[in-house]
Amino acid sequence: MNVKTLCLSILYEGEATGYEIRRLCVEGECAYFVEASFGSIYPALARLESEGLVSSRTELQAGKPAKKVYAITAAGRAAFIEQLSAPLADDMFRSPFLLFARFAHILPRELVEERANEFLERMVAGQKKLEDAAAERELSPADNWILNYGRAVMEVAQGHIRSHMHELISLAQAEPRKDAAE
């Protein structure tokens, strides 16, 4: 799923500026399974417009920079549905934390403990962001479905870390005795 398709998916539900699209990707209820930065969104929107899949209108604002509001066209809707009908790419999960965890036994206990706690905190923060985004507006049934999926997965992931992180930490190297050096 490239950024162009992602933009179409957001514009399918209503007008938006590039700035807003990015905010939705970072803070919205889909933030945990999509991603896009300014550097990819703006060029994507420009290309979509040149292909006639979206149209734009510039809105001047008092005390704020002018904004370019994009809207999906009929051709855009058709193209989006066509893209959704194509075979789906595999979901993907990349975890620097799990790679780190695999080597707990050769790392200092302090470090493993710190990273495990950071990981848990990030997870809690991620889940909170999701719940906040969900609470912000009335969700469609499909949005609710994906939200529940996310909740289910995040809950076990979090619970597992919480109840098993001490096992991982105990695998790590006992802290180097500083007292000898000091």
Next chain:
Amino acid sequence: MNVKTLCLSILYEGEATGYEIRRLCVEGECAYFVEASFGSIYPALARLESEGLVSSRTELQAGKPAKKVYAITAAGRAAFIEQLSAPLADDMFRSPFLLFARFAHILPRELVEERANEFLERMVAGQKKLEDAAAERELSPADNWILNYGRAVMEVAQGHIRSHMHELISLAQAEPRKDAAE
């Protein structure tokens, strides 16, 4: 976590060829949270060797192409630990399926059903691959820890899909009545 670090992580546990490293990434017990293709592994190994972090020896084989066996050096071990000690990047999850699912209500029921089933099948296959990889050899305690994490997450994900996919399917557009057209 770039491919260079990934190669070091595998070589940390023993010698391997580029071909084997890729197999471990695709079929090993870490396959669900790392990824690397030939096109990135070979250049990565060459660079690691030029930096003195790994060494290689060419082994001729009867009836098979010669292979280049890489081994991590002392400098490589040190560099790897240093890389593990750096702040961790965020885990990431990208899901074309969930993006698709968000739009179930505008898609034909047949398609949603097909994709949901495919998704479930892939998940089952992924979990089987993980269990097979785990059964193949004696796992270290850390490897067991990450395996259990993966198991826990995959199990709920799978269970959730299994028991809620029909809800998603029911959101989709009832199939276009072909009888009228035929």
Next chain:
DNA sequence: ACTTGCATGTAAGTGGTTACATGATTGG
């Protein structure tokens, strides 16, 4: 006869990220 597995590598292309450039307003 064809495919799969073993085995290494390159080249072109893609799809992004990061940092920069610009600039007004509001709030701490």
Next chain:
DNA sequence: CCAATCATGTAACCACTTACATGCAAGT
């Protein structure tokens, strides 16, 4: 006074993917 928010866009860079090139042996 500084940081953040709003707002758009470009350019340089990077890592990785895909496809290609090569070739032999064993299994189907």
